[in-house]
Amino acid sequence: MLNKIYSYLLIGSALLLSACSSTQKNEEVAIIPTPLSIEMGSSEFQFDKVSTIGISDESLKPAAEYLASIFKGAVTFSVEQDNSKADITLALKEIDQNKETYVLEINPKQIKIESASYSGIISAISSVRQLLPIEIENPTPDLVVTLPSTVIKDTPRLSWRGMMIDSSRHFWTKEEVKSILDLMAMYKLNKFHWHLTDDQGWRIEIKQYPLLTEKGAYRKFNSHDRECISNITKMDNPDYTIPEDRIQVIHGDTIYGGFYTQEDIKEIVAYAGQRGIDVIPEVDMPGHFMAAIGEYPELACKGLIGWGEVFSSPICPGKDATLEFCKNVYREVFQLFPYEFVHMGGDEVDQSNWKKCTDCQKRIKEEGLASEKELQAWFVREMEAFFKENGKRFIGWDEVLNDGLSEQATIMWWRSWSPEAIPTATSEGKNVINTENVYLYFDYLQDNKTMGKLLGYNPVPDDITPEQKALILGVQANVWAEWIPSIERLQYMITPRILALSEIAWTEPSKIPSLTEFYSLILPQIKRMDIMGINYRIPDLEGFYNVNTFVDETTLNLTCPLPNTEIRYTTDGTIPNKNSQLYEGPLTVTETTSFTFRTFRPDGSASDFVETKFMKTPYREAVDVETTSEGxxxxxxxxxxxxxxxxxxxxxxxxxxxxxxxxxxxxxxxxxxxxxxxxxxxxxxxxxxxxxxxxxxxxxxxxxxxxxxxxxxxxxxxxxxxxxxxxxxxxxxxxxxxxxxxxxxxxxxxxxxxxxxxxxxxxx
Structure with missing residues (x-):
């Protein structure tokens, strides 16, 4: 008999791992993001070593091949056009108004997946992966693979479920980018925003302008690199190590860099597409352009190249040749990325050079513009028109909100201090993607409030009309890489945060688990990440504050949301290592003491350390003064x-x-x-x-x-x-x-x- 699960599913209290048995059963099941409905049965489907996947349409062949790859050779599949008798069937079928809705049915005889869209089929495959035993991530030859009897009907809340990765500040290899795409697909994220250029490095090959990558993809070590290297020792953290394959020494200078050829780009776009992920390229302009200006200085205002108080010199929009350069770059970009959306940036532009530039002032006069701010708006409109001519939809950061763009433009809101962006853009009929920095900048350091705030965040504001809400495409996390030099550090910054992101992007707010429920749900995911070798962040220890005060004595009682986490500590100001004192239970504190605690993953690698002070002190005396007002x-x-x-x-x-x-x-x-x-x-x-x-x-x-x-x-x-x-x-x-x-x-x-x-x- 099937038992209906309403909002989230957690079956069993532990996954029993037995070295004596070659059959691994799912005694612990949790699907993230939380499905709309699940019914679990008591039986299971057991795979033969050689099995079949049937598809209803040739367009599903890449999905079938992706599904087969998840089994990593533990089961070998053939893909057949006839899906009537296959072990797994993938079928395009209308279910409801949402094209991404899917139905997954697992019974002892067959596994059926149905959806009206390719992306819906991929979402169902993501659920299958999470239902598979965790050993599938590194299977032994004798592993017997089963799936529990299940019926899932599921549909996403938002159509845009994204993540942005910055490849400019630090560079990611093809395989590293693919590993992030795999992680996104596992948790039903479907938009990969790829920040490919910035002041610190140009990462995409443009054949018309070869210097962009021949030289613009490389830089001398900068302050970001040096701080990362410093943190290796200061934070006792090898995740800050800059990979050697991105470093060269030329004429005594340490050079950092790398780039993607156009063939690399095509390969990654295809890899993402197979996993139901659309790729949105970003070539930021008119600011954040120094990697290009350094090699083609004629793009900038004459004699005005460098840095202002905060931001770098932008391009010179007064020159027709500069506009043609920008359009030529995007002509090649458009050919590489088939998705309709393309991001142009448009943020954080220092306009002071334009005041001094005769070309810019001439453009302002000729176009009847009132200021340098209007000059930037003119440039943004010119580029949007060019995008439209080439069949692309323009996305810009929320700085472009008031630049007079058409209804077809999309605003990506990031500045929490500009809350008018969503209501203003949607009132004008524009689409919006919510990437509010306070909640959704995954390069921000985390604390014990981060996950709860993210789970409680509603990316669709309540105080706008239903028509405006319909214009919000979805939500996206952004990962800027100034201080993220390695894939290990990148994994640490996004996992398990990416699981909470998937919840607010996919799940209706009433069904999103509480923080306590969420930590229970992610335990199977964490065990899976252990096998996959993902360098996830262990959630914060609890039971103390930064400074804790007591008068006589107190008790320090640590807890961790991940049970059985190894905790070690010191009291001499040093950072704990595997040889430091093991925390085994509550500590009685009778004197002022500074503690440093550190958590360790099952493979022995260290996660965060945290410092706390327990201070013995008498009560502070009040003062005798007269106050006149409240506040x-x-x-x-x-x-x-x-x-x-x-x-x-x-x-x-x-x-x-x-x-x-x-x-x-x-x-x-x-x-x-x-x-x-x-x-x-x-x-x-x-x-x-x-x-x-x-x-x-x-x-x-x-x-x-x-x-x-x-x-x-x-x-x-x-x-x-x-x-x-x-x-x-x-x-x-x-x-x-x-x-x-x-x-x-x-x-x-x-x-x-x-x-x-x-x-x-x-x-x-």
Missing amino acids: LKAVWYDYAGSECEKVDTAKKMGEYEISTVSIPEGVSGNIGLVITGYIEVPTDDIYTFALLSDDGSIMKIGEDLVVDNDGAHSPKEIVSQVALKRGLHPIEIRYFDNNGGMLEMYMINKNGEKTIIDKSWLKH
Whole structure:
């Protein structure tokens, strides 16, 4: 009898591995992303060593060959056009209005897969792979392969389920790119956005301009490379090692680089297509173009090549020859990538050179433009028109939102500080792809909040009309590679995060598992990754904060979302290794002690280490002052640096009264804040403060630094405790950012729940 599973499936508590048996059974089953409906039976289908795949249409032959490859020789398949008696049948069949809907039926006699589209067939194959025993990833000759009796009907929420990989900042070989495509296919992601050019390297062969790859694909070691090398020792992490096959020494200079020939590109596009993945190339312009300008300097404004305060010199849109160069590049790109969507970038352009350039000023005058900003918009419109002439649909980062593009253009929203992008673009009839940086930039470092935030993120905003929601194609994670030099580091940054991405892209919000459920569901996936040799990130240890305060003594009790994770620690400031003290249970702490904990994968490789301080301290005395108002005082400075203590050395821009620790309304651009006042606590107690910022922030109580979240970084939260006596305590929060930014402060109660600080507690 079949048992209906409503939202997610987890059967059994452990996968029993027996060295004495050649038959491996799925005692643990979990499909990610969560299927619409599953019915599990008590029987199974057992494969013969030689089996057949039948297809209803010749177009499904690549899918059949992909399915056969998953078995890695444990079962040998022949592919037949007649699918009536085959062991596995693949059939194109209309199921419902969504072309990607699929039905997978496994019974003891046959396995049937049906969908109206090739991509739907591939999604069903992804479910088959997850139902196979994990040993299929590295099978022994005597492995007997079975699949549990199952009926799945499944359909995706969003049609665009993407991932962007940056191949410019650091380069990925063909095989490494294919390994990412395999991972995407396993979890039903179907759009591969390939960032192929930037200031740091040109990675795609353009035959008309051979210098782009002969020289533009290579660079002297830069600050990103040097920091990666430094992190090998500083972080005790070999994942920061730059692969030797990307390094040359020429005339004493260390050169980094690599590129894809046009044949390489065709091979990867075909490989992706077989797995139901469309490839979207990006050649960024008019900015982020130094790798090309370095070899063809005539593309830039005359005598104006280099870097501004933040970004590099862009192309010169005043020259007709520059426009022709850009179009010629894209003519070759269009021939290599069959998918209709192509990404042109259009972000982070330093327009200051255009003010000084006679060609640009002439173009502005001739086209009746009012400014350099309008000159960029003119260039973007010219390129969109060219894309349309060649049968391609233009995608640009959200900076191009107001450039006067047609309804056929698609906006890729990334800047969380520009929330108007989605409602504005969709109100104009444009499609949008959500890649909001706070949630979906997978190059951002992770903490114990990352996965829960991602699972709880709705990429389709609630506050727009149904018609506007229909214009949101989907969601995509972006992985920028400045500090990701190796495939091991890339795997660490995206797994298991990619599983949570697949949930919010595929699954209806009401069916997305909770964080606790999710960690249970991914256990079989993690075991599969162990066999596949994927360098996944072990989720954060729990049971402590960055700074933990106690008065007499306390107990340190560690937990990890992945059970039986090996944990080792030191108390002398060194980074733990396999010879360090093994954590075997709760520790009693009676004196101020700094701990460093590190987790290890089953193969012995190390994951993260984390430092925490347990500080024995008396309660801090309150101060006797008179306050006149609720809330805090904030002073904004025009600060462009990267140290909180120097914020108030910049020009003062304004003063504000605020009721919460946040960026005051109207503050933008270079932001340096000094927030002062008092916090009034009701009882003698240990209070827990969480400070989240992008970039740096610190919090002082009196003269003591309680929370140190300083330095330039992506969104990062630091949590610290302090023992306070009842009454008023002076506080100061300092913050800086010069590109949008985020600042939030909370308290954490005894149950571990975040709470906004009661505004009546804040005084000035």
